[in-house]
Amino acid sequence: MSDSLKIPRRKLADEVFDRLYQQLLAGDYAPGDTLPSERVLMETFGVGRPAIREAMQALERLGMVAIHHGQRPKVIAPSADGMLAQIELSAMHLLATEPASLDHLKEARAFFELGMVARAARQIDEARLSQLEALIARQREALNHDITAFIAADMAFHVAIAETAGNPIFVAVSRAMLDWLARFHGSLVHWKGSESLTLDEHERILAALRTKDEAAAVREMQLHLNRARGVYRPA
Secondary structure: OOHHHOOOOOOHHHHHHHHHHHHHHOOOOOOOOEOOOHHHHHHHHOOOHHHHHHHHHHHHHOOOEEOOOOOOOEEOOOOHHHHHHOOHHHHHHHHHHOOHHHHHHHHHHHHHHHHHHHHHHHHOOHHHHHHHHHHHHHHHHHOOOOHHHHHHHHHHHHHHHHHOOOOHHHHHHHHHHHHHHHHHHHHHHOOOOHHHHHHHHHHHHHHHHHOOOHHHHHHHHHHHHHHHHOOOOOO
C-alpha cells in the first residue's frame, strides 16, 4: 500500500485536545471555571504530563483557556475580539510574505468601511456624534507633536463608526484590520503633512453623519480611503 494512503497515527496530545475541546463546546465548563489539575487529567485520559500540557497550550492559543504559572487553567469567555486574535499570527505572516495580500486587505477594508459609514448615517445618535467629535479634537491636540496619539485617535474614529451598528463582530473586524495595517506599515501610515488632510477628511465624514446624509458620508469615506490607499506600502 502506498504511504500516501496510510492513516497517520495521532499524537496523544491531539486526542486529549479533542476531548477537552468537545467538553468546552458542550458547556461542561463555563467561563470562569477552572479545569481539573494535570494529575486528574492524566488519570482521566490515561496519558502522561507532556500530552496534557501540549493540549492545554493548544487550547490557550485558541483563546479558550488562560494559563498562569502555579494555577489550574481557567476557561475564558468567548468574544469576537478573541476569535479574530486567533488568526493574527497567520495574518501577519500573510502580509509579510505575500505582496498581493496588502492590496487585498485594503480592498476588504474599503468595502467594510463604506458599509459601516452608510449604516452609521442611518442610525447614528447624539452620543456617538459627540464621541466622534471628541476623537477629532484629540487628533487635533496631537497634531505635529505626538504621532502615536494621533494614530490611536485616528483608529478609534473608524472603530467608533463600526460601533454604531451595535454588532461586536463588526467592531472586532474593524479593530483587526486597522491593527494589521498599522503593525506592518505603521511607519508609512502618516507621512509628514498628511495629518492635516486626515483631520479635514474626518471632519467632512462627521459633517455628513451629523446631517444623516448617507450618500455624502459614503462619498467622503471613499475619498478618505482612496487617499490612504497610497500610504500603505509593503515594508
